[in-house]
Amino acid sequence: xxxxxxxxxxxxxxGGTAGWMTAAALSKxxxxxxxxxxxxxxxxxxxGVGEATIPTLQLFHQLLGIDEREVMxxxxxTFKLGIAFENWKDVDHSYIHSFGTAGKDCWACNFSHxxxxxxRNGISHDIGDYCLEHFASRQGRFQVAPRQERNHAYHLDATxxxxxxxxxxxxxxxxxxxxxxxxxxxxxxxxHIKALKxxxxxxxxxxxxxxxxxxxxxxxxxxxxxxxxxxxxWLPCDRAVAVQTGKAAKPMPYTRSIARESGWQWxxxxxxxxxxxxxxxxxxxxDNDARxxxxxxxxxxxxxxxxVIPFRTGTRRQHWNKNCIAVGLSSGFIExxxxxxxxxxxxxxxxxxxxxxxNGIFQVDINEFNRMVRDExxxxxxxxxxxxxxxxxxxxxxxxxxxxxxxxxxxxxxxxMFEKSGRVYKYGEELFGETSWLQVMLGQGLMPRTYHPIxxxxxxxxxxxxxxxxxxxxxxxxxxxxxxxxxxxxYCKANIG
Numbered sequence: 001x002x003x004x005x006x007x008x009x010x011x012x013x014x015g016g017t018a019g020w021m022t023a024a025a026l027s028k029x030x031x032x033x034x035x036x037x038x039x040x041x042x043x044x045x046x047x048g049v050g051e052a053t054i055p056t057l058q059l060f061h062q063l064l065g066i067d068e069r070e071v072m073x074x075x076x077x078t079f080k081l082g083i084a085f086e087n088w089k090d091v092d093h094s095y096i097h098s099f100g101t102a103g104k105d106c107w108a109c110n111f112s113h114x115x116x117x118x119x120r121n122g123i124s125h126d127i128g129d130y131c132l133e134h135f136a137s138r139q140g141r142f143q144v145a146p147r148q149e150r151n152h153a154y155h156l157d158a159t160x161x162x163x164x165x166x167x168x169x170x171x172x173x174x175x176x177x178x179x180x181x182x183x184x185x186x187x188x189x190x191x192h193i194k195a196l197k198x199x200x201x202x203x204x205x206x207x208x209x210x211x212x213x214x215x216x217x218x219x220x221x222x223x224x225x226x227x228x229x230x231x232x233x234w235l236p237c238d239r240a241v242a243v244q245t246g247k248a249a250k251p252m253p254y255t256r257s258i259a260r261e262s263g264w265q266w267x268x269x270x271x272x273x274x275x276x277x278x279x280x281x282x283x284x285x286x287d288n289d290a291r292x293x294x295x296x297x298x299x300x301x302x303x304x305x306x307x308v309i310p311f312r313t314g315t316r317r318q319h320w321n322k323n324c325i326a327v328g329l330s331s332g333f334i335e336x337x338x339x340x341x342x343x344x345x346x347x348x349x350x351x352x353x354x355x356x357x358x359n360g361i362f363q364v365d366i367n368e369f370n371r372m373v374r375d376e377x378x379x380x381x382x383x384x385x386x387x388x389x390x391x392x393x394x395x396x397x398x399x400x401x402x403x404x405x406x407x408x409x410x411x412x413x414x415x416x417m418f419e420k421s422g423r424v425y426k427y428g429e430e431l432f433g434e435t436s437w438l439q440v441m442l443g444q445g446l447m448p449r450t451y452h453p454i455x456x457x458x459x460x461x462x463x464x465x466x467x468x469x470x471x472x473x474x475x476x477x478x479x480x481x482x483x484x485x486x487x488x489x490x491y492c493k494a495n496i497g
Contacts, residue, residue: 007207007357008035011196013181013219014212015040017158018328018345020165021060022210025349027172028064030356037175039196039204051268051275052080052255052339053153055099056431060346064168068144072492074164075156076270078251079142079484081133083338085443087259090392095443096254097338100133100151101435103470109452112438113422114463116451123464127442130470131435132477137254141481144491153339155255155268155275177204181213184223192323193219208323208357211330220316220326227317228332234385234407235313236398237263237335241290242277242307245300253484257337258297261285261396264337265297271494274300279335282310284398311335315381319373320366325352332377337387340380343431347376372429379430382411383437390415390444415446422448 012023015038023038061068071077082098089095103111111130118124128134133151136142144150170176179198187194195205196219211219220226232238251269258265263280278294285293291306315332319325326332327348334340351372355365389407393399418424418441426433458466481487 005207005360007360008033009206010034010036010208010210011204011206012036012038012210012212013196014038014214014328014330015162015166015176016212016214016328017162017165017342018214018330019210019212020162020169021342021345022212022327022349023169023174024064024165024172025060025353027169027174029353031173033358036169036173037177037204038169039177039179039181039198041178041180043180051158051270052083052155052266052336053342054339054431055151055153056343056346057153058150060350063350066168069492071161071164072154072156072488073495075154075160076272076494076496077154077156077492078269078271078488079253080153080155080255080339081137081142081151081253083255083257084137085257085259085387085440087393088257088264088387088391089443089445091395095439096128096134096137097436097439097443098128098131098134098137098254099153100131100149101433102127102131102134102438103467106454108454109422110424110434110438112424112434112448113451113455114458114466116422116448117455118463118467121460121463123460124467125471127439130467130474132474134439135474136478136481137252139478139481140250140252140484141478142253142484142487143481144487152253155251155270157270177202181218184219186223190322191224193223208325208361210352211324211326212328214329215311215333217316217326217330219324220319220321220330224321224324226321226326228312229314229317230312231314231334231381232312234381234405235335235388236281236283236401237279238311238313239282239287239290240277240279240309240311240336241287241294242275242309243294243298243305244303245274245276245298246303247272247274247300249299250485251488255339259393260293260297262398263290265294266336267299271488272496273303274298279337281398284396315374315377318366318370319348320369323361325369327352331373334377334380334384337384338380338432340384340431344377344380348373376429376431378408378410379427379432382408382414383432383440385411386415386437386440387444390441390446392445415441418448419446420449422451 086094182199183197185195193209195203256267262284265278268275388402424437
């Protein structure tokens, strides 16, 4: 590998959310030293249905100097404080996985140990009563205030978000080129990508190529044959059908995830419309039945034709191969259950920025990049599998399969540790922390058998006061917040109808 070649020309293959997030970040933060171009074709659609995000997107916006009010108004956005899971543990059972933290931890253990003892003593309330974001979700309230910890995310229009980022990228010098990629030319000496040939005959030469071509993986897979690790045996859903509807009800500050007999349905509220979709397993349901089920369970009138999107859960064997880095769907896909797709795009971009190969591409950097992406992706994978595995549902073939399937050893270890000792840990730079694992495991019906002995240092009366003080603080704080849509209308009302 030629470590002497300086990187000056960066070519981003594909637009959409992944492409324009990449181009915006590179042009804003490194653009003075780079020639950045993005090639996309208006005739090739993007998936563009992933409208729910998680709080880490705020870090990306801070890096790029994006104003929250401006981007929310531009993208028709509402606030998101979590996800309501309906029918997952069992039919007619629901719980919320919210952002933020529950209660107050101590040096030896997290809050859940105090809560478990209180539950045994009959003095604990719902775990969400001890978390601001959880309680605010249920109350339909929201507020952004100075010095307030920002544990919120967004429901936004992904197409408008890509357009917003395109304007930002072009402002900082990124160039957009219209065209279809017809061929990928390789350097026969080292196997690197040398140029992209467009349908117009134009050649786009580059030193570093970012593959944002979606599921097709035109560069990372079709040209470099990097390989793909299939996770379909753990995440059996392989298709989605999506449709937009008009605004049907007052938007709540959370996403709805409603389990159906062969998958699950999402409902995502924007300011002027809603995003809807059904993620399903084609082994148990065909496209026509999926369309019918989705259209029979939406609120409001459809404003477009339902669109079926096939996908394959899994990950690329290498996310950086030679002089090509896969970002977004070309890198792999974990279904949208926990709204992690944009987060994983963002993380790959930030990792690239921290190890950007200005003075040449070194295998040691490639290896470290791939290790970090792999570790985080597997953590997200395990967290999503947890929802399927940990269920009491046996009312359909699909749920019987999920309930009985083998799971990764890493997930089995977390579940066993929590059940036997009540312990849950966040390792390294993993995305999901203790409160997330706690809320989903409890919500899906896994209860710890015991709690940390330090809890017994509190008398029953002290424990009761401790739990009550946190719960009262949460209630009083949320009660002072305005209605979610009332706050949006004065803070970031959409610029569109």
